[in-house]
Amino acid sequence: FSELDDFLFADDLLVLNNTRVMSARRFSDDGRIEFLFLERLGPVRWKCLVKPGRKMRVGDAAKIAGATACVEEIGASGERVISFDREENFFEGGIVPLPPYLGRQSDAGDVERYQTVFADIPGAIAAPTAGLHFTPEILARLPHAFVTLHVGAGTFQPVKTERISDHRMHEEQFSISESAAGAINAAKRIIAVGTTTVRVLESAARRDGKLVEQQGTTDIFIHPPAAIRHVDGLLTNFHLPRSTLLMLVSAFVGRDFLLTAYAEAIRERYRFYSYGDCMLVL
Known part of the structure; x- marks a missing residue:
């Protein structure tokens, strides 16, 4: 080369x-749910991919870095629109x-x-x-x-x-x-x-x-x-x-x-x- x-x-x-x-990959505080942060939609709203999806349906919530994440909607490709109860830099402590x-x-x-x-x-x-x-x-x-x-x-x-x-x-x-x-x-x-x-x-x-x-x-x-x-x-x-x-x-x-x-x-x-x-x- x-x-x-x-x-x-x-x-x-x-x-x-x-x-x-x-460094867009984070796990919930209990380690059971994986979040991949795709796009910031607002100060406290993100588009994410979530695994396993069955644990995060509309209305479900989880904790990430002490912040509460709640699923607002699910897109056609399975991506979640998630709102948080506070603004947070989720890339600090994230992994590639x-x-x-x-x-x-x-x-x-x-x-x-x-x-x-x-x-x-x-x-x-x-x-x-x-x-x-x-x-x-x-x-x-x-x-x-x-x-x-x-x-x-x-x-x-x-x-x-x-x-x-x-x-x-x-x-x-x-x-x-x-x-x-x-x-x-x-x-x-x-x-x-x-x-x-x-x-x-x-x-x-x-x-x-x-x-x-x-x-x-x-x-x-x-x-x-x-x-x-x-x-x-x-x-x-x-x-x-x-x-x-x-x-x-x-x-x-x-x-x-x-x-x-x-x-x-x-x-x-x-x-x-x-x-x-x-x-x-x-």
Whole structure:
């Protein structure tokens, strides 16, 4: 990976997602209920995922850090809107929510290990994992710009619908600064680092392909036969079957190329998923 610049032109622009993973996983004071804090809705209201869900139905309550949490409503995907009896910083004392497919609990090292070296703006519950390969030294050698997409719970959700197009993504917040928009508009080739960056660029670009400073939400689901119009290259990890991330990559490179690349990765014993290896598609 340290030779990445050998595969790029001098005027290529890397675009990276500078979201920062929050320590968003907390347990109730009795240790029986797990809360994953997704989004702050107000001073004392949060959207959360809860396990086991049967213990937190509408009207049920639990204690977290001494505060009383009460379920107001349950969303279509099982997320809870929870009100607390006082304002609290629940990320203090929280733990990093590792993807479930890693099959282990997070430890103290994950606080920094599951964070890109350029992570800046808190808001994600998962890292933009293609960015984990970068060191400050590699990044300093390459022209780059940052966008922000706060990776949400939807990144872990496999496609379960019979028709791919029936799958619905969770909304995620994104933002693009004026300086980033200017740099991206001026670039000859845009190399997106990770699928989250692709989703920002494809969501935010105007019909003429240009970007402006903006912030908003996106639930864009990119899959074949959709075309990716605003990205010229992609650096991405190796993803789970039936994941929306794998389908986005398939839309970019084509199914046949993707199957060939993954067969090679398996044959050469590349590592998959969040802490795994990556591929560069140009």
